[in-house]
Amino acid sequence: MKDLAGARPEPAFEITVDGRPVSVLPGQTVGAALHAAGIRSWRTTRFGGRPRGLFCGIGVCFDCLVSVNGSPEQRACLLVARAGDEVVTS
Amino acid sequence: MNAYDLVVVGGGPAGVAGALTAAQAGLRVALLDSGARLGGQYFRHLPASFHASREGMLHHGLDRFVRQSGTLERLADLRLGHQVWAVTRQEELLAVHAVMTSDGPHGHPVELPVVLRTRALLIATGAHDRPLPFPGWDLPGVLTAGGAQALLKGNLVAAGRRVVVAGTGPFLLPVAAGLARSGTRVAEVLEANGGLGLAGHPWLALSKAGEAAGYAATLLRHRVPYRTRHAVVAAHGERELTHVSVARIDRDWRIRATRTVECDTLAVGYGFVPQIDLATQLGCDTGHDLDGSPIVTVDASQSTSVPGVYAAGEPTGVGGAVLSELEGRIAGLAIAAELGTPPAGEPPAVPGLLLRRRTRLRAFARALQQAYPVQDGWQSWLADDTLVCRCEEVTLGAIREAQRLGATDARSIKLLARPGMGWCQGRMCGHAVACLAGQAPQPPRRPLAQPITLGALERISDDKPN
Amino acid sequence: MADVIVVGAGVVGAACAYYAARAGLDVTVLDRGPVAGGTTGAGEGNILVSDKEPGPELDLAVLSNKLWRELADGVDFEFEAKGGLVVAETPAVLEQLTALAVKQGVEHTLAGDLAAYEPHLAQGLAGGVFYPQDAQVQPMLAAARLIRAAQDRYGHQKVRLRTGVTVTGFLRSGGRVTGVRTSEGDLLAAAVVNAAGTWGGEVARLAGVHLPVLPRRGFILVTEPLRTPLVRHKVYTAAYVTNVASDNEGLETSAVVEGTPSGTVLIGASRERVGFDRTISLPVLQRLAAQAVALFPVLRDVRAIRTYCGFRPYCPDHLPVIGADPRMPGLYHACGHEGAGIGLAPATGHLLAQLLSGQSPSLDLGAFRPDRFPAEAHS
Numbered sequence: 001m002k003d004l005a006g007a008r009p010e011p012a013f014e015i016t017v018d019g020r021p022v023s024v025l026p027g028q029t030v031g032a033a034l035h036a037a038g039i040r041s042w043r044t045t046r047f048g049g050r051p052r053g054l055f056c057g058i059g060v061c062f063d064c065l066v067s068v069n070g071s072p073e074q075r076a077c078l079l080v081a082r083a084g085d086e087v088v089t090s
Numbered sequence: 091m092n093a094y095d096l097v098v099v100g101g102g103p104a105g106v107a108g109a110l111t112a113a114q115a116g117l118r119v120a121l122l123d124s125g126a127r128l129g130g131q132y133f134r135h136l137p138a139s140f141h142a143s144r145e146g147m148l149h150h151g152l153d154r155f156v157r158q159s160g161t162l163e164r165l166a167d168l169r170l171g172h173q174v175w176a177v178t179r180q181e182e183l184l185a186v187h188a189v190m191t192s193d194g195p196h197g198h199p200v201e202l203p204v205v206l207r208t209r210a211l212l213i214a215t216g217a218h219d220r221p222l223p224f225p226g227w228d229l230p231g232v233l234t235a236g237g238a239q240a241l242l243k244g245n246l247v248a249a250g251r252r253v254v255v256a257g258t259g260p261f262l263l264p265v266a267a268g269l270a271r272s273g274t275r276v277a278e279v280l281e282a283n284g285g286l287g288l289a290g291h292p293w294l295a296l297s298k299a300g301e302a303a304g305y306a307a308t309l310l311r312h313r314v315p316y317r318t319r320h321a322v323v324a325a326h327g328e329r330e331l332t333h334v335s336v337a338r339i340d341r342d343w344r345i346r347a348t349r350t351v352e353c354d355t356l357a358v359g360y361g362f363v364p365q366i367d368l369a370t371q372l373g374c375d376t377g378h379d380l381d382g383s384p385i386v387t388v389d390a391s392q393s394t395s396v397p398g399v400y401a402a403g404e405p406t407g408v409g410g411a412v413l414s415e416l417e418g419r420i421a422g423l424a425i426a427a428e429l430g431t432p433p434a435g436e437p438p439a440v441p442g443l444l445l446r447r448r449t450r451l452r453a454f455a456r457a458l459q460q461a462y463p464v465q466d467g468w469q470s471w472l473a474d475d476t477l478v479c480r481c482e483e484v485t486l487g488a489i490r491e492a493q494r495l496g497a498t499d500a501r502s503i504k505l506l507a508r509p510g511m512g513w514c515q516g517r518m519c520g521h522a523v524a525c526l527a528g529q530a531p532q533p534p535r536r537p538l539a540q541p542i543t544l545g546a547l548e549r550i551s552d553d554k555p556n
Numbered sequence: 557m558a559d560v561i562v563v564g565a566g567v568v569g570a571a572c573a574y575y576a577a578r579a580g581l582d583v584t585v586l587d588r589g590p591v592a593g594g595t596t597g598a599g600e601g602n603i604l605v606s607d608k609e610p611g612p613e614l615d616l617a618v619l620s621n622k623l624w625r626e627l628a629d630g631v632d633f634e635f636e637a638k639g640g641l642v643v644a645e646t647p648a649v650l651e652q653l654t655a656l657a658v659k660q661g662v663e664h665t666l667a668g669d670l671a672a673y674e675p676h677l678a679q680g681l682a683g684g685v686f687y688p689q690d691a692q693v694q695p696m697l698a699a700a701r702l703i704r705a706a707q708d709r710y711g712h713q714k715v716r717l718r719t720g721v722t723v724t725g726f727l728r729s730g731g732r733v734t735g736v737r738t739s740e741g742d743l744l745a746a747a748v749v750n751a752a753g754t755w756g757g758e759v760a761r762l763a764g765v766h767l768p769v770l771p772r773r774g775f776i777l778v779t780e781p782l783r784t785p786l787v788r789h790k791v792y793t794a795a796y797v798t799n800v801a802s803d804n805e806g807l808e809t810s811a812v813v814e815g816t817p818s819g820t821v822l823i824g825a826s827r828e829r830v831g832f833d834r835t836i837s838l839p840v841l842q843r844l845a846a847q848a849v850a851l852f853p854v855l856r857d858v859r860a861i862r863t864y865c866g867f868r869p870y871c872p873d874h875l876p877v878i879g880a881d882p883r884m885p886g887l888y889h890a891c892g893h894e895g896a897g898i899g900l901a902p903a904t905g906h907l908l909a910q911l912l913s914g915q916s917p918s919l920d921l922g923a924f925r926p927d928r929f930p931a932e933a934h935s
């Protein structure tokens with residue numbers, strides 16, 4: 001994968017997702033990091049309790065909402081992750 | 091008051107070209123984009139921290155774009171991470187209202203209002219994917235084609251391990267090719283239109299560029315089957331996608347036969363919806379694209395019906411990155427001419443050469459749109475309990491009930507059954523609801539083009555004029 | 557031929573149709589647009605007794621409140637008997653509020669401990685009055701489902717809804733109205749009810765009578781859906797009561813905040829007379845946001861995702877027009893309810909149906925007479 005773009009990413013850091021460590025390459029969004037870690041659903045809908053994760057990937061659909069460092073309803077696909085971010089799913 | 095000559099909203103090919111052209115002509119320019127990097131959807135690229143030496147592999151023309159962006163950074167005021175939520179007229183000027191998030195006192199992010207005043211505005215807000223609803227389309231693992239692309243191009247993350255790419259339009263090719271090259275197993279590419287297969291792909295037929303041929307070659311090399319007149323008509327899985335129902339469909343998109351394909355990811359897209367919220371806020375005249383999408387009407391100089399307001403790129407009709415960049419350049423030249431600073435070394439008006447190129451590219455874009463229409467048959471894929479509106483979880487059955495109660499258009503269906511009332515404000519379901527109502531999609535009425543905290547809204551006039 | 561043609565499929569027209577059908581009459585409802593596409597689709601859905609000065613409108617509101625409760629038993633339009641809390645910033649205002657509540661004579665309690673009602677209310681407010689009868693409906697559903705309920709209960713043959721039909725004139729014979737001229741042809745009826753809301757004046761003019769109904773614009777801000785409700789009741793400041801009754805031309809805003817079953821918070825209410833101008837006004841939105849945050853500081857971090865405006869149908873004396881038009885036999889009016897048309901709809905329909913079926917109305921309609929306004933100055 002990295003060969004594809006000749007990428008030499010800077011060293012990974014960690015964020016936590018519901019207390020569990022997840023590794024992130026600097027510059028990745030929270031949504032991309034979760035996706036890469038195999039976490040693809042992190043929200044349930046308010047009526048049907050349906051699981052949701054990334055859909056549009058570009059900040060338009062609001063399906064990827066997640067709480068980061070206590071701020072609720074952040075768009076995971078837009079938010080660039082920072083070391084130590086605490087992500088809480090709902 | 092110290093206002094900008096030009097504020098550009100959108101940092102994709104159209105916006106960057108427009109801003110750069112105007113700035114090079116000596117105008118005082120600001121460019122705003124909600125993203126963390128310039129590029130928009132097409133030139134979405136990896137952050138500098140990836141030190142990607144061969145990123146051009148991921149998309150054509152990136153190197154040039156990055157160079158342009160670098161120049162722009164020196165000549166104009168770049169405001170990334172700014173979400174523009176409204177534009178209003180203030181006497182002779184336009185006021186562009188945005189919000190940006192910054193770290194508050196306790197590391198807790200706070201949203202701040204920003205207002206830029208300007209003599210001219212260039213709307214270069216691009217487009218977003220146009221999904222169609224089908225049973226299971228809200229399962230995690232189902233992504234828009236653009237979403238899969240954003241993961242790869244912007245984050246170097248493959249959308250899944252075994253991916254089906256489906257929908258309609260030329261955009262499916264780069265998405266599938268990108269995934270295949272990244273080592274992802276692309277199980278199938280399903281194009282709902284066309285009877286000719288990859289060899290007869292109108293992109294190949296119409297363009298002399300090697301771009302499409304390259305994608306086709308990649309798919310062949312990775313033995314990815316490309317099937318026309320096929321569609322994913324249902325997605326299945328408990329809490330995540332595990333398999334999809336793939337149907338052979340007729341020319342009206344009615345199902346002929348289905349089979350099951352296992353996959354953990356589906357990337358699906360049925361064309362694009364131009365983002366024209368800011369233009370409709372200002373009362374710009376709109377029209378309809380060939381595929382029925384509402385678009386902003388512009389004249390030869392990319393000027394809308396509202397004085398001082400210009401539009402370039404997808405908001406004037408979906409036509410791709412090359413056309414967008416050209417429109418941006420033309421708008422930049424026209425704005426420079428209008429505001430009275432003739433660009434050095436160039437005649438003030440827009441050279442005829444550019445206009446002729448635009449005519450050709452638009453004809454090409456129209457031909458592509460004609461080759462990939464959305465046919466009504468998709469409505470037959472839905473069951474009564476299929477979600478049409480993801481945000482408010484409105485089913486087809488609820489929409490039909492609203493219609494029986496006397497809701498005869500998309501707006502009153504929304505009032506009775508709530509599709510489009512939620513977070514995305516109808517961006518995902520709007521096209522589908524209009525079709526279900528038997529209407530052409532209407533120009534959006536979104537006085538708030540982005541969510542804004544009440545705390546920021548309360549303080550919009552605190553921001554000192556720049 | 558119908559007994560009654562109702563012009564307008566807003567909540568008032570729907571209520572007229574419902575009660576007329578219940579009285580045994582044959583009804584056709586016409587609307588140029590869809591059902592509930594007018595001001596009914598642009599309001600908030602409050603059913604208030606708390607905000608009215610003692611007098612005929614309060615009597616109408618109290619009757620209507622009782623009727624809404626009856627209707628809710630059997631028709632689903634998201635009726636919520638949540639109660640309204642009017643808060644006062646200062647002790648002096650609290651005193652005025654309390655005095656008003658006593659004069660109104662409707663059920664109320666002094667809310668000494670505001671936090672017990674609304675845990676997220678701002679600190680430092682002087683107190684408030686709680687009105688348990690105040691309620692909320694989803695107005696569009698209410699209009700649509702009332703018509704549907706009338707059809708289901710009294711027969712689809714007897715109650716017809718025709719959308720996309722514009723009334724362009726009136727049919728007259730021997731000095732009385734005998735039907736309407738429409739974009740889809742002429743329709744005959746023994747009586748025509750003008751329930752055209754903000755456009756009631758235009759419809760009256762088609763019948764040759766003067767009715768001064770004018771638009772008073774209002775903006776509503778809608779927040780993102782909240783997972784846990786922050787606002788339990790309908791909460792508003794005392795200033796709302798004075799604004800409702802004010803004659804001011806210019807912009808007036810007062811905080812009205814309430815949650816909805818879908819999880820959003822609705823924030824009103826602005827009032828200004830600017831004709832039918834839909835242009836978004838950021839100063840209005842800014843003020844609405846500021847007032848809501850002042851009342852509920854937790855809303856500061858909550859996002860507004862939508863805003864819309866509507867045009868309240870108002871008459872110079874702020875009272876609706878309900879009753880037979882003595883100037884034009886066969887013509888009835890049910891319009892001009894300003895900011896209270898949702899609340900007042902059932903009583904309006906009920907009383908009008910009594911008139912239509914030859915009964916005497918159970919409430920004196922004198923104050924709502926259609927011919928109470930001075931004649932239009934002719935130029």
Ligand SMILES: Cc1cc2nc3c(=O)[nH]c(=O)nc-3n(C[C@H](O)[C@H](O)[C@H](O)COP(=O)(O)OP(=O)(O)OC[C@H]3O[C@@H](n4cnc5c(N)ncnc54)[C@H](O)[C@@H]3O)c2cc1C
Binds near residue numbers: 565752
């Ligand atoms: C911001 C705002 C907030 C509000 N909040 C509340 C509230 O909380 N509680 C409350 O009680 N009230 C509220 N209101 C007021 C309430 O919405 C109105 O009083 C009420 O909707 C009026 O209902 P209506 O049926 O008379 O009019 P409408 O709903 O406007 O219906 C009139 C219908 O007549 C049709 N029509 C007009 N002319 C013709 C023609 N020539 N031929 C055919 N059809 C025609 C129109 O298409 C329309 O559908 C609010 C209003 C606003 C603007």
Ligand code: FES
Binds near residue numbers: 055060
């Ligand atoms: S995935 Fe659509 S907003 Fe984030």
